[in-house]
Amino acid sequence: MGKKVKKEIETPRKEPFEPLPFESKTPATVVLMLSSPEEDVLAKACYAIYKFAEKGEENKLSLLGLGALPPLCQHINHEDKRVRRNAIMAVGMMAGNVDVKIALKKLDVIPSVIEKLLPEEETVVHEFATLCLSTLSVDFVCKVQITENKGLPSLIRLLSGPDPDVTKNTLEITLNLVQDHPNRAALGELGGVPPLLALVRSEFPVIQQLALRILERLTLDRDARAAFREVQGFEKIMDFINDKDLSDLHVEALRVVSNCVADRESLLLVHQTGGLSRLIQLVVLSPAPALPEVQTSAATCIAMVARSSENRKLLHEHDVETALVGLLSAEGDGVKTAACHAVATMSIHLVSKDTFRELEALHVVVQLLSHSCVELRQAAVQALSSLTHDSQLNAAAVEEAAGVEVLVQMLSEGSSTLVSHAAATLANMADQEPLRCRILTHGAAAALVGPLQSATTTDSLLQVTRCLAALACEPHARKEFRKAGGLPPLVRLLSSRHKEVRSNACWAISVCANEEATSVELCTLGALESLQEINESPNRRNRFSEVAMFRLLASNLSVKYSVTGRLASTDITTDGFYDAGPVRPGDKVMTLEELSNQHVNRKRPVLVANAAAKPSGFVCRKAATRTSRGKSRDQKEEDKQQRDGDESNDQPEPALEKLWPPPCDTAFQKLVTEATKSVLILCDPREQYVTLARLVSEALGGAVETDRLHEFHWELHLSELKFRRRSNVVPIGSVCKGIYCHRAMLFKCLADRVGVSCSLVRGEYNRAWNEVLLPGETQPGAPPRPQPRSLYVVDLMHQPGSLLRANTPAAIQYQSI
Template identity: 40%
Template sequence: ELNDLHIEALSVIANCLEDMDTMVLIQQTGGLKKLLTFAENSTIPDIQKNAAKAITKAAYDRKAENRKLFHEQEVEKCLVTLLGSENDGTKIAASQAISAMCENSGSKDFFNNQGIPQLIQLLKSDNDEVREAAALALANLTTCNPANAKAAAEADGIDPLINTLSSKREGAVANAATVLTNMATREPLRVSIQSHNAMHAIIGPLRSANTVVQSKAALMVAATVCDVEARTELKNAGGLEPLVELLHSKNDEVRRHASWAVTVCANDELMATELCRLGALDILEEINLSVSRKNKFSEAAYNKLLNNNLPLKYSQTGYLSSCDIISDGFYDCGRINHGTKLLPLKELSLKEPNDQRAILLINNKSEVPPPLSMEDKSSDIGYGRSISSSSSLRRASKEKTSAGVGSPTEEKSEPTSGRNTVLSKSATKEKGSSKKKERLNICISSSGVWRGRGVAVQPLHAQSERVLSVPKMTGEGSPDKEWCPPSDPDFCLYVYEVTKTILPITNMKEQVEALAKYVAERMGGHIPKEKLHEFSWELHISELKFQLKSNVIPIGQIKKGIFYHRALLFKALADKIGIGCTLVRGEYGRAWNEVKLMDRTRKGVIGCLPPPETYIVDLMFHPGELMKLRSKEADLYRFL
């Protein structure tokens, strides 16, 4: 009946419970059950609090046997009862005891229906210590337990957890971020978290000075920005800047989790470009050069950023794999050293031409052409849009094969300002266009010049000068805000022609050979080795730079190209029609493409096909010839 003795006795018992032999003795004599009953039924807050602390002390650390004994005595029921106490100290002690008991899987399962709802309610407490203890218990309950994460969400826990991210107690913030991370492993819960303005709420923790909070916040970002909408929201909320800053951290875990978050954020090209602008690529490169600071996540983040910035990847590494699909706007400015900034295409385009290496541009974008006449509709295909994926090209090819006609635009439109009017057919023929090119409607430039049936075809240098000069100035000294890369009508034509003639070929080897011959023909034909020095490609490139008034040259305008021009064109066209190939940069202007093909003359293991072999594609000396990698012929092609 002397309450002050009860409190002191509980302290002694707490010490005794740390010894395994004494714990077993107390359990065998019924003392453990009596302790739990006493704590549950007592009305004195200090007694309840000390009883919970005794359980916590015995259950923490490596005391798996203690936790097992507590679970057998149904300690969970006692702790759930204590969560409902009116005393904040008791609530905190009970939450901490639940955290300790979470190491026991049976206890974790018990709290799924009883305990988690009460802990969610404690997150709404005015007492920050209570919120911190409840968040810790929830963090331990939901770790590696999707069922408990779902239960926390079903108990309307997302809102109070997100609110806890703005708590003044760093422990509460870190624990709340952990719970939200655990929830985000389930897609429906992740979507729900995103809809509760989580991307704005995480900015504060990302800017925290506490390394634990920084680490948990970065981990939460990695778990929640798995789709474009969430990444865009994080960017608009200003979350990328503090995330990139965390890469500078001296704490290994913070740096590791920040790298992982950058890897996830860089899953789309726009976000990768923004991260590069903020300096993420430079920081990661510096980290990866350090033996002590680099980690698997920093390497993965660096590679992810490069994969979504192919111009930089090719400039730095000199290699694009078959998975690196060249898209419109890709440009090759030659080899640059690590740490060197790659200037954006717009800035490079607006520079005056100089004696530096020409920058090669891939651009298949064009305006939608005007409607075809009835005569043209029966025989021609309107090609006025960019097709960038192999699947869409294959689909387009099938439609053309079955229908025999294209899908021209039905609406009529008047020529816009600055667009040339239609001239006579004879004028077109005087330019030397073939009948196929006469009928093909292709947009030449954004200023409205068209190559088509009955349409005037202007010299390429005239078209390109206009294309490049328009973006520079739109008025009296005012720069154009809507700058577009120079258009490339010839490359558009190349894509159309290879889609129509080479894509339908069913044999992969024949496809590669046909594309190689096509590329060589467009770049000056085959060149005997002994006459390579006579091939005046340098003069041709210099003339183009002078005509375009820029170092940036659309690939389709190059009619005399050597190894690296042809290899880039081959890769760009191969990607358009779904032929898998690499692009490899060599020394002294050499570059080549590698393809993997099955050699069906070889016998593999019974019931299996032989592994594919790698071949170098000849685009120069014997266009279309395939040389096995590391063969004498292949080495003579790749190296001087």
């Protein structure tokens, strides 16, 4: 029997898995395949998603909803080249959707996409990576990420690539980046200008247009312009413009030129290389068929060049005015509009103003004011505003071309730009009196009221108020403006927050206040209080506010006396002057009409001097008359006692039917007549003042000793007058007992009417006095020589006619208690 052998156990054989052909008809299944570990499956799945997304926006949204985007973004960095390529294709295709773009920003995909711009990557990877970035680079945050991840060098390198799709996408990214100032400088420093200039000559128009648009934004930066000059960029752009076959892109090219000549260094280079002459020639000799558009851009370019004084001189030397005048009559509203803007800018140069007039440009521009195109009309009136500034001859030329009527009509239009430039032009013309009168015949003063009420821009308010100040030099202009209701909106401008508007409003008020009627209404509207507030503020005070207040008070002496307490010898009172007493700063000074309408109160009476004839339609009160002039002293005393007895009667006089205007004060009128007869016959000024002082003292109760002033019952007398007249307003002629303030006012009113110079000063506690200037007395036996004039206070109370040397104890005692 043989040896038993152990049987070996056989291991089962391992068979490989047979490849399974797979076909899916739902995108959800393909999205699940993105999780497969097999490169071939991933590559096919990414490509299938790319093809599905290529078919429309709904498919992109469907893929986003199925969660395809996160794994796709991960596969962008896959080790397998095919997977990377197909994944970036799918992401690039999907990125065009708005919702997908938002999701990509959250996934922070930009660093991974920028890595795909390296030279070792395939062209198709570059294409879809740049396509993805062109969509994302619209957003500011994404632009920052692109620059922070050093995407600019890769983009600049791709600009010189052979593939036009990559180039187009790269240009779109670059255009989005150069919208921000830091990226412009960085692009110039990294050498981005030469490839852009090369692409201007590309065979693809869309690439040419994108390159020109980038250069336009790029040359807005000073440093980028320097880099542009170093590579002869201007010469290349000008050569491009001179190519007639590329006329459809000349507009974009001219915008680059406009930026290039914005600074002095670039312009000098342009001038030295003959580029300025070539630019001006474009205005007249532009190639067809894009003639109007190119001429418009060329005129716009010239307007930008002419922003500096040095450039305007150079342009004038090249006779740019002739070229621009030719464009004013060219075809196309855009060309004419651009030409008007260029004319407005060039007209800052004084010599150019004269040149435009000699070329009859003003007649052409005036005709454009009636054009149907609003933009053209705005540009035309802007040109006229510039042409007539500081040029009387040009202003006269506008009037000769019948431009006044159209300009006045523009004041009633809603456009603030039209109103602003039309008012500025009229203001320039109104500096000449003949033109000012012709402007007013078209109702310009009333036409300014509407813009004052409805103007919404600061510039329009500035020009309208300037125009008003120029026109209001004429009395009938002030009257027309006042009747049209222009004063209320003008006064409201005093409260403007804009400093220049307040200043111009003060200027206009200072001119309008040159007559009493306007001044009174301005005060009624609160102009005086507003001006006081402005002048008291160190921040709001301006060079016209004090002048406006002075003019306002100078034309309304009643208000001036209440506010300042002083009337100079040059302040000549007229009929209607009244003394309502002092007013506190900031309080409103009431008009005589308002005071007349008040009920009788316990306040001091308002004395009014009015010798004018009674206006028709008004019934006067029975005024106390002075029939004793020229009688003997005894007869005068009897008349005075009779008047006192009449005044003690408690029966009031019948009231006026109307209290405004004030009735004629016949008693005051007789005092004026008597003063004229007794004072003007005297040659010596001293005798004139003494005689007038005694006349005033006699009329208001005679001399009163200082220690017996308390026995002079003037308060009771004035109260009786107020009661009898049923009014707080009392005519000065009806007063028979008055003290310092009453006599000083009467002295001033009589002196002004007979031509005797004196001032009126208000003190405290009912004190007031008159100051006069007289030459010093010549010593007996001394040779006659001119004597210095000295100031005297006229005594009207205690020793009527005494002239008290100012600042002496006697004068001080008279002026104070």
